[in-house]
Amino acid sequence: MTLNLTQKDSAIPMFVKCLESLPNLHTLEIVRAGASATSPLKDALKRVKLPQINTLIIPPTAHPLLRPCRNVEDVVCVVRYGIISSGEFLGSLEFNRGSKVKRLVIPLVFWANPSRE
Amino acid sequence: MIQRSIESQDESDDLLPPTSGFVAACPRLTELTVISPHPHDSHRRETGALTDPVGSARSAASELVNACKALPDFDTFQIAHFPFVTLFPKCPCGWFLCGGSSIGTREPRAEQNQISGIKAVKDSVIDCLKPKAECQEGEGRKKIMLRIIELDSERRSPYYLGSVKVEEYEV
Numbered sequence: 001m002t003l004n005l006t007q008k009d010s011a012i013p014m015f016v017k018c019l020e021s022l023p024n025l026h027t028l029e030i031v032r033a034g035a036s037a038t039s040p041l042k043d044a045l046k047r048v049k050l051p052q053i054n055t056l057i058i059p060p061t062a063h064p065l066l067r068p069c070r071n072v073e074d075v076v077c078v079v080r081y082g083i084i085s086s087g088e089f090l091g092s093l094e095f096n097r098g099s100k101v102k103r104l105v106i107p108l109v110f111w112a113n114p115s116r117e
Numbered sequence: 118m119i120q121r122s123i124e125s126q127d128e129s130d131d132l133l134p135p136t137s138g139f140v141a142a143c144p145r146l147t148e149l150t151v152i153s154p155h156p157h158d159s160h161r162r163e164t165g166a167l168t169d170p171v172g173s174a175r176s177a178a179s180e181l182v183n184a185c186k187a188l189p190d191f192d193t194f195q196i197a198h199f200p201f202v203t204l205f206p207k208c209p210c211g212w213f214l215c216g217g218s219s220i221g222t223r224e225p226r227a228e229q230n231q232i233s234g235i236k237a238v239k240d241s242v243i244d245c246l247k248p249k250a251e252c253q254e255g256e257g258r259k260k261i262m263l264r265i266i267e268l269d270s271e272r273r274s275p276y277y278l279g280s281v282k283v284e285e286y287e288v
Contacts, residue, residue: 090138090139090142093139093142093143094138094142098144099142099143099144099145100145101142101143101145101146102143102145102146102147102148102190103146103147103148103149103150104139104143104146104148104149104150105149105150105151106139106149106150106151107151
């Protein structure tokens with residue numbers, strides 16, 4: 001599944017509901033998510049569980065998606081441009097104690113450039 | 118350990134490379150791929166958009182390698198973008214290692230980075246990976262395999278072209 005989160009205010013809650021209604025969804029790819037999408041995404045995902053997802057391909061700004069996906073085994077942090085917070089991404093990665101992540105792709109150097117996403 | 122503030126919006130936090138905290142958060146990790154700064158990003162480096170890529174990569178790589186060694190099921194360490202493979206330890210016994218997207222002879226910009234083609238890259242990587250004398254194959258040692266893969270240079274992820282494997286051979 002590929003989704004472009006451009007209209008975050010209206011699209012994100014609807015997007016989360018959509019995810020919950022897809023029990024066979026196993027791979028989720030977020031093509032692009034600006035820094036302003038992070039907080040709405042985090043809010044919309046509170047009390048949400050997405051155990052069916054085992055592969056996440058996300059930009060760093062979509063890190064809240066790591067939290068409800070307690071069974072995720074593959075995590076690809078896709079980097080293009082923009083500010084990346086290593087701490088926030090790590091916080092979401094640590095959210096599920098006893099993480100089941102087996103394969104992780106991360107950028108070796110984080111960028112300090114103003115977001116162009 | 119990484120000096121982090123999980124919920125912090127502190128801008129300085131954005132400048133940190135990933136370190137052992139990422140590995141510690143994934144105790145079942147078997148495979149880690151790090152995307153090094155790409156040589157084509159030099160224009161960003163020149164404008165200051167990329168902060169000390171070599172220095173950051175070197176320190177982060179060392180810490181990541183040591184953290185991964187402690188994981189019981191860990192067996193694969195991949196590096197995307199060849200030029201920075203030399204930042205990693207020269208004795209990765211039992212580790213798989215991948216070169217990155219700068220290897221392709223079909224990549225015209227490779228020449229600008231003084232990479233003359235895939236053979237030269239392979240030779241360089243093999244030299245980098247040669248085991249030290251005290252680390253020859255023995256009990257508990259695994260074979261060192263070198264896999265050179267082509268990455269999707271736009272998406273910077275081997276998973277998009279995961280099956281496109283150019284070379285695989287023992288070192």
